[in-house]
Amino acid sequence: MPRILMERSGEMEVFARVVQDGGFSAAARNLDITPSAVSKLIARLEARLGTRLLVRTTRALTLTDEGEAYYHAALRILQELNDAEQQAAGGAVRGRLRVNTTIPFGTMFVAPAVPAFIARNPNVVVDLSFTDGIIDLVAEKTDVAIRMGNLPDSGLIARKLGQxxxxxxxxxxxxxxxxxxxxxxxxxxxxxxxxxxxxxxxxxxxxxxxxxxxxxxxxxxxxxxxxxxxxxxxxxxxxxxxxxxxxxxxxxxxxxxxxxxxxxxxxxELIHAIYVGGGPLPHRVRAFIEHMVSALKESSLLVLS
The missing domain is CATH 3.40.190.10 (Periplasmic binding protein-like II)
Incomplete structure (x- = not known):
């Protein structure tokens, strides 16, 4: 019987964080470990896979083709692991929920809706960020963004909330x-x-x-x-x-x-909730989107989908 590789999920999480944070030092700070520990984990992962995943220079960190494929697979697997743990815990809605939206929409609709969401889901911490600039959800570690206007083609999943x-x-x-x-x-x-x-x-x-x-x-x-x-x-x-x-x-x-x-x-002006696909939607994200759908129904200023 093949040896069970207990360290795989940990390596995936460290690798994904290095890519998202753009470097070993930033990933180490967010993971609360040393940069040398991050470097050793990535080296061990590359040695086990028998291929280079990252090209590191003094100025930048770049994914190889193999690294790009492994990164997207790792995101999907980590999301599935997270979802499995939530289901094993009874489908509880918990954890940190990072939400980004535009300043006007956030001020008028999202912020007023958050207290009721927290009251229903007391184990969730809502991290709000309002900006009219388009952000990279993966790079900014954002769970869900609410955006105005037509959406550009991307690998993100979109749900129309209204207009x-x-x-x-x-x-x-x-x-x-x-x-x-x-x-x-x-x-x-x-x-x-x-x-x-x-x-x-x-x-x-x-x-x-x-x-x-x-x-x-x-x-x-x-x-x-x-x-x-x-x-x-x-x-x-x-x-x-x-x-x-x-x-x-x-x-x-x-x-x-x-x-x-x-x-x-x-x-x-179309209004969408967008999030990263590639696996089951975390309960906290699904719950928040459904909560916003319900909250927006109360507004006479929007035409709902």
Missing amino acids: SRRVVCAAPSYLAQRPPPAVPADLERHDCLTFNFRRERPTWPFMLDGQEIAQPVKGSIIVNNGETMKQMALAGAGIARVGLFHVADEIAAGRLVPLLEEHNPGDL
């Missing part, structure tokens, strides 16, 4: 200085607030003469998150295009004015 209509709007103080745009082309003479995480020249979609067009826009202020954009719009700095859920109260109070509504093409 919100976008609206073009500006403050009365801004519109007092310049005539409101009557047609999309009028935006060329206006300061439009845009995001700096879009590489191409920004365009906004509109309907004109029965056809959808992409209207180029430009302005003096570029921001990296929706909350800052809303504040700039409220300050009269320009015209913004944001999710209606984010500015509904300001519009109702007259602090922002919708523009070009007759040319709005039904511009929708």
Whole structure:
């Protein structure tokens, strides 16, 4: 009978952490062991497999083709081991849950929903991070992210949570200085607030003469998150295009004015929960997503899937 290799899961966990943290020293800090111990474990793993998994230089750490394949397999196996342990413990929802989402959505919907989730699952620690920048879930060790807009092709799993209509709007103080745009082309003479995480020249979609067009826009202020954009719009700095859920109260109070509504093409902002696939979904992630689905049903500002 072959010898049982009791150390396999430990080697996999150390190897995966080295890849995720980008180096031996960072992995050692997170694992609370010495860098030399990490180096010895990786060397032992490579010797047992008979192949190099990592190419290490003074500046970078790179996966070989074999290392890339082993890394993805290790993630899947470790996730299955974690899920098996949870099932053996009665399917309990426990552990640290790392959640990332945009600043506006996180502030308005995620943060208010967390206390009820913790009340139902007291053995979970929720680690919240709000940013409008796109993060690498594996590198940032994030369990689930909630993202706005169309998703790029990736190996991540996505579940649609809902959608919100976008609206073009500006403050009365801004519109007092310049005539409101009557047609999309009028935006060329206006300061439009845009995001700096879009590489191409920004365009906004509109309907004109029965056809959808992409209207180029430009302005003096570029921001990296929706909350800052809303504040700039409220300050009269320009015209913004944001999710209606984010500015509904300001519009109702007259602090922002919708523009070009007759040319709005039904511009929708999709909302997805995304997570790393490759194995059974951990109970804490599944429970949180289901909790958010239930919480979002209470909002009149979103159209649920």
